[in-house]
Amino acid sequence: AQSVTQPDIHITVSEGASLELRCNYSYGATPYLFWYVQSPGQGLQLLLKYFSGDTLVQGIKGFEAEFKRSQSSFNLRKPSVHWSDAAEYFCAVVKGLGAGSYQLTFGKGTKLSVIP
């Protein structure tokens, strides 16, 4: 079975501090991995994605994520958090359903609060 685990339900950081949100996946093959962000009252927006190649992926809004196969992780990082980064962050992995069909499987999310 394939799953995505985000161990931290809620994280609070001070504005300007660095941030790391954890994501672990369980999948036998090379995964397709995504990070999405959901601001209050909004839908999800893609931050970045990893399919292959360079394991350090740059995304929008100054975020990056590093794929570590040995740790089955795809942690999201930002060197300096802004108040506008307060949102909920979702890690997701693509699950192949066969016959060219795919499904995104999401983690439960990590809510980020930012202290001014």
Next chain:
Amino acid sequence: ETGVTQTPRHLVMGMTNKKSLKCEQHLGHNAMYWYKQSAKKPLELMFVYNFKEQTENNSVPSRFSPECPNSSHLFLHLHTLQPEDSALYLCASSPEGAQGTDTQYFGPGTRLTVL
């Protein structure tokens, strides 16, 4: 701005009502999706439409009935819902027809409350 709109944004309905959620995308995408987002649970994929054909029904109860009349519009018809169906219902679309590497673009969701 994602280009995916959903109406209504909020809906309160009784268990005997019939209502419909609407999703519209003007991005020229070929795949559309319905997700359910409940508190403290991961997003649950409900339905996938690929080039207007339903390709996925994730064991969703028959009280939820999707409709995709064209590639730009997606509906979710609701009838005889239960209180546990209260959730945020998100619509999404993707360009290449539900491929694994596709980015999905989400609407803001409809907050549904079933009394």
